[in-house]
Amino acid sequence: MKIHADSPRTDETALPVVHLRRPRWGDPETPGELPTAAAALVGAEGSEQGEDQQRGVAPDDVVLAEPVIPAAARSALVEALGVHRVTDDHRARIDHTRGYSTPDILALRSGDAGDAPDLVVSPGSHDDVLRILEICAVHHVAVVPFTGGTSVVGGLAPDRTGFAGVVSVDLTRLDGLVEIDEISRTATLQAGLRGVRAEELLRAKGYTLGHFPQSYAGAGIGGYAATRSAGQSSAGYGRFDEIVEGLTLATPRGTVTVGTAPRSAAGPDLRQLFLGSEGAFGIITEVTVRVRPAPEHRVFEGWRFDDFDSGSDALRALAQDGPMPTVLRLSDETETAINLADPDGAGADDDATAQGGCLVVVGYEGHREEVEARRTTTGRVLAQAGGLALGTGPGEAWRTGRFRAPYLRDPLLDAGVLVETLETVTYWSRLTDLKAAVTAALTDTLTEAGTPPLVMCHISHVYPAGASLYFTVVCPQADDPIAQWSAAKIAANDAIRTTGASITHHHAVGRNHRAAYHDEIGELALAALRAVKQTLDPEGVCNPGILL
Numbered sequence: 001m002k003i004h005a006d007s008p009r010t011d012e013t014a015l016p017v018v019h020l021r022r023p024r025w026g027d028p029e030t031p032g033e034l035p036t037a038a039a040a041l042v043g044a045e046g047s048e049q050g051e052d053q054q055r056g057v058a059p060d061d062v063v064l065a066e067p068v069i070p071a072a073a074r075s076a077l078v079e080a081l082g083v084h085r086v087t088d089d090h091r092a093r094i095d096h097t098r099g100y101s102t103p104d105i106l107a108l109r110s111g112d113a114g115d116a117p118d119l120v121v122s123p124g125s126h127d128d129v130l131r132i133l134e135i136c137a138v139h140h141v142a143v144v145p146f147t148g149g150t151s152v153v154g155g156l157a158p159d160r161t162g163f164a165g166v167v168s169v170d171l172t173r174l175d176g177l178v179e180i181d182e183i184s185r186t187a188t189l190q191a192g193l194r195g196v197r198a199e200e201l202l203r204a205k206g207y208t209l210g211h212f213p214q215s216y217a218g219a220g221i222g223g224y225a226a227t228r229s230a231g232q233s234s235a236g237y238g239r240f241d242e243i244v245e246g247l248t249l250a251t252p253r254g255t256v257t258v259g260t261a262p263r264s265a266a267g268p269d270l271r272q273l274f275l276g277s278e279g280a281f282g283i284i285t286e287v288t289v290r291v292r293p294a295p296e297h298r299v300f301e302g303w304r305f306d307d308f309d310s311g312s313d314a315l316r317a318l319a320q321d322g323p324m325p326t327v328l329r330l331s332d333e334t335e336t337a338i339n340l341a342d343p344d345g346a347g348a349d350d351d352a353t354a355q356g357g358c359l360v361v362v363g364y365e366g367h368r369e370e371v372e373a374r375r376t377t378t379g380r381v382l383a384q385a386g387g388l389a390l391g392t393g394p395g396e397a398w399r400t401g402r403f404r405a406p407y408l409r410d411p412l413l414d415a416g417v418l419v420e421t422l423e424t425v426t427y428w429s430r431l432t433d434l435k436a437a438v439t440a441a442l443t444d445t446l447t448e449a450g451t452p453p454l455v456m457c458h459i460s461h462v463y464p465a466g467a468s469l470y471f472t473v474v475c476p477q478a479d480d481p482i483a484q485w486s487a488a489k490i491a492a493n494d495a496i497r498t499t500g501a502s503i504t505h506h507h508a509v510g511r512n513h514r515a516a517y518h519d520e521i522g523e524l525a526l527a528a529l530r531a532v533k534q535t536l537d538p539e540g541v542c543n544p545g546i547l548l
């Protein structure tokens with residue numbers, strides 16, 4: 001087995017926009033395949049026959065419930081948007097069913113499209129979105145905003161109990177670069193703009209957003225803002241919420257615009273109320289972001305540390321005392337040994353894995369002289385902390401392969417291998433305990449179920465006070481893989497909350513993390529958020545059951 005030749009092994013400036021077709025990741029014309037070493041690692045060599053059996057029900061054969069939208073709501077939507085912008089087409093409903101978590105993929109493969117929307121509508125303007133919300137509020141129809149559809153936390157599967165139907169609002173047509181303010185270095189982008197296309201439009205003017213989540217091929221601006229997404233270059237460019245200067249929100253009660261100035265003492269910062277609101281307060285239609293000049297030079301390199309703790313100390317030193325590279329990431333011993341930082345090389349030995357220990361990937365972007373100066377001083381800190389320079393090989397392998405890992409999941413599932421990820425964040429002083437607790441929770445639960453896992457972890461985003469941990473879990477699939485993962489995830493969530501960490505650093509809350517999130521913020525804070533929702537969305541039609 002080999003990775004398909006056309007799968008995107010490239011950097012962010014050359015990736016195509018991918019229109020995701022459920023249930024598989026990426027362009028259906030260029031399916032991912034397992035690299036030989038990875039296939040051998042999971043015992044999936046030559047299992048094409050097994051693959052066909054595991055792929056499950058084809059999307060076109062999934063049986064959908066009849067759409068249950070009130071006739072008056074449907075005709076009002078058609079009148080507002082035009083007949084071609086309102087559809088209950090089978091494939092459109094399937095492609096807007098849930099997101100891209102492993103349970104989402106498995107459910108659809110099993111033929112379960114129970115969360116399919118009744119209608120998919122495509123607004124072309126902010127006013128269209130206002131009108132949709134107004135109509136849905138009147139007819140008590142639930143509304144799901146949909147940008148790229150890459151949610152991994154159940155953010156696209158609202159609780160339809162008590163509602164007269166569910167409408168998915170696909171924002172793809174809101175795909176414009178509204179304006180660039182070159183003096184202030186900001187850009188206003190429409191919410192439906194895909195990340196890849198946004199970067200393309202900005203690069204044409206000499207700028208970059210610097211936001212590259214692993215879901216970059218599919219996710220978009222509205223989704224980034226609604227989930228507080230974090231890109232792989234967050235050390236240098238900041239998380240998405242950190243670069244948002246302002247936004248426009250359509251609600252069933254009208255429009256809210258925030259972000260008069262970059263900083264203000266005029267009351268609480270309302271941008272922070274709407275960033276991460278996951279469609280529960282309304283639909284974000286425009287976002288103004290800080291942009292940077294596109295980098296003229298970049299260098300990515302690898303460093304080796306003896307163990308995770310010494311690598312973690314080195315990252316903390318950089319996060320607290322500088323200098324800060326653009327990308328900074330530490331794989332633990334298991335992830336390094338598997339070579340997960342380079343999906344093509346997963347399971348294979350190379351420079352990064354040969355000597356054991358833990359791999360740190362460090363990337364620098366900017367003006368040439370500044371990059372080289374930062375690289376020298378960062379290198380000094382890493383060497384003093386016990387790091388061994390591995391050169392640019394492992395860094396470049398990670399940079400050009402970093403959008404490929406999602407392509408491995410489908411062939412792994414085809415081969416009967418369960419793979420899923422989860423993430424969390426805590427203070428540096430609690431990081432070791434958090435890693436141990438989550439690893440033990442996942443290992444114990446899946447081992448007791450008779451499917452001992454491989455649990456890998458990396459530090460993906462660092463701050464002066466703490467860091468996020470990202471876990472990847474691989475194990476044989478049980479007869480009911482959704483229940484199998486659900487038990488492991490509950491145990492991991494408990495471990496996260498017991499060690500005082502946050503239930504999510506960047507995947508957001510959705511439906512899957514709702515209970516843990518409510519536990520995390522407490523009753524009073526929850527009541528305050530519900531009061532905001534009640535004000536903006538008195539009928540409660542905006543993404544019911546998501547977040548709140």
Ligand SMILES: Cc1cc2nc3c(=O)[nH]c(=O)nc-3n(C[C@H](O)[C@H](O)[C@H](O)COP(=O)(O)OP(=O)(O)OC[C@H]3O[C@@H](n4cnc5c(N)ncnc54)[C@H](O)[C@@H]3O)c2cc1C
Nearest residue numbers: 147148149150151155213214215220222223229230279284
């Ligand atoms: C393979 C893979 C890799 C991933 N890697 C990363 C990563 O590196 N970093 C990261 O942060 N996340 C990652 N994610 C998670 C996901 O991509 C992010 O949450 C992303 O920000 C979602 O963007 P989207 O456009 O796909 O949003 P969607 O999935 O369309 O929506 C996400 C949520 O926001 C709501 N929403 C969408 N648009 C709007 C809007 N305009 N206004 C209000 N609410 C809205 C939706 O209803 C939903 O609840 C990954 C997911 C996958 C499948």
